[in-house]
Amino acid sequence: MDATKQIRLSVLDQSPVPQGTTARQAIQQTIELAQLADQLGYTRYWVSEHHNAGSLAGTTPEVLLARLGAETEHLRLGSGGVMLPHYSALKVAENFRMLETLYPNRIDLGIGRAPGADRLTASILNPANKFDENDFIDQLQDLDRYLTDEQGDGPFVQAAPVTDTVPERWLLSSSGQSGLFAAYLGWAFSFAHFINPNGGPQMMRLYKEKFRPSPLLRAPQANVAIFVLCADTAEKAQQLEDTMVLQMMRLERGERVGFPPYEEIKDYRYSAEELARAAHQRQRMVSGTPEQVHAKLTKLAADYGVDELVAVTITHDFADRLRSYELLAQVFELTPKAAQVAVAV
Template identity: 35%
Template sequence: MHPSNDRNGRLPDIPVSILDLAPITAGSTAAESLRNSLDLARHAEKWGYRRFWVAEHHSMPGIASSATSVVIGHIAGGTSKIRVGSGGIMLPNHSPLVIAEQFGTLESLYPGRIDLGLGRAPGSDPLTSQALRRGPGSDGQDFPERLRELRNYFHPASDAGPRVRAIPGEGLDIPIWLLGSSGFSAQLSAALGLPFAFASHFAPDYLLPALDLYRGGFQPSEALAEPYAMIGVNVIVADSDEEARKLATSQQQQFLNLIRRRTGQLSAPVDQLDWTPQEKALLDRQFTCSAIGSPSTVRKQLELILEQTRADEIIVAAQIYDHQARLRSYELLAEIHGNM
């Protein structure tokens, strides 16, 4: 991994990665969404992106990546060198043994290419959480213990005696990242010497304090000698500012639906959003960590974000309705990255 250092906002070598929410667009299917995700991953590999992550969400009509480990295998099997992983697996939903076996299998199939990003949120509503058979103590409070159990399956103590073993999994070096939107995971990843990814693409308010907590409390480990922080950024690039802003209305409608407690597929872009002043203020705040516009506009916005955060890596989310426009956005971003 690249060590953390002082960021000046113009870093041609900062890695850029993709967080794909496998959007199911209005009128399409999960099958089409998953085909599009693989197509995007293949293009991303060609354009030089570092990693391609998918996230665990359940009971959401607009997201096709609920079986996250299966989707990772689909993406890794259709590419050859880009790192593929989870952004993230919601560990309270699962037995640590099952996750160790799943990612041990993925690493065995695609050696040196698998990342295991972990979160402690349910990734769903309470009713869905119940359907996932999350019992007492599965509310995220025991996340450090579950994480310890998971890591022990990969690297058990030599004097552990009789024990349950993760096969495949045992002895494999799979990078573990902690994901978060508050100080909890920042402090835990610092104490354990693990890389940290902050979900600033949807929860930007605590970004800078969380990065300070992580860097200030970091303890070197076998996994990492120096802190390594990745931040989520919404990036939508088009040939003009006006076109990019219109493309962004699909993602804005998605956030509006969440505010209004609705679910649905990703909507087509619109010329004008129908929102209240209060809703607009909420969305403006939620999209603080975003770069939306023409290549020159996005370049300036990203330079400012890097200057403010000194991030070691950015992971980009782009909920764009039209697949060709989504490909074009990531292609333009790759060109910006090469020229920064």
């Protein structure tokens, strides 16, 4: 990363459903958080796709993005991501061409390969899905053609609506394999450190080394997503982290529970085996006061060689979530887009 470049911040919102709340409330909070991020000067706002997960309400990014576009003015809006093996490449292309028609030069199409669900749910979403790597590569190439109107070897079908702009194309990965696909196709690449905290910088370097320019992207473009918990005091930040760690462990065990309040977990006693797993969970996140978080995230960006970080923040209390993003924007000195426009004029 160029040391002179300011780090850009973006948001990945999974629309969490904390204990004691409803999915409707979670989606309303997504709208409110997007509006705040728009005001604060964040670069992108991505929403995720999960299925059969009671603690997460985000199942259809393309539907949610249509609403978020009407509620914001400056943010790039995107999927983090659409799980392509569940769907027809043509339908995904048309969904995002429609979004690009509605909100020109503001749409990111982020594509993932993971099920975003358990295998049973994935098989119901697409009974023909064999979870085959070659099938995924074929879908990516088809999607590329539909978005750019390139004539393939077979019959030509044009994705509609036809527009004069194209969504940014991103591949999302927690293993690095999709980084190689992104490099080959000339797509941008996002690494999910919040899922896998190991080996990411090496995978990012490989993406950049193997990158082949495409008509829509002449040089590598990348970011890194990580859990971020920022609070006014170190004590509050530690409480947020402790709650997050236990919730991640519960989800790993297959427990379908909403995000708990700190009071519920503060007296939890870990077994020796759980302590080792908890240490791994803590590697997936950065927490602390604004100054502490700034130092940790700046180092993370340097390790990965990127100038954009995507913050994933989940808390029980929505006010804590909003405050975390506010503090992040302040400590990284984000400039609201409206102020940028005013200066330019």
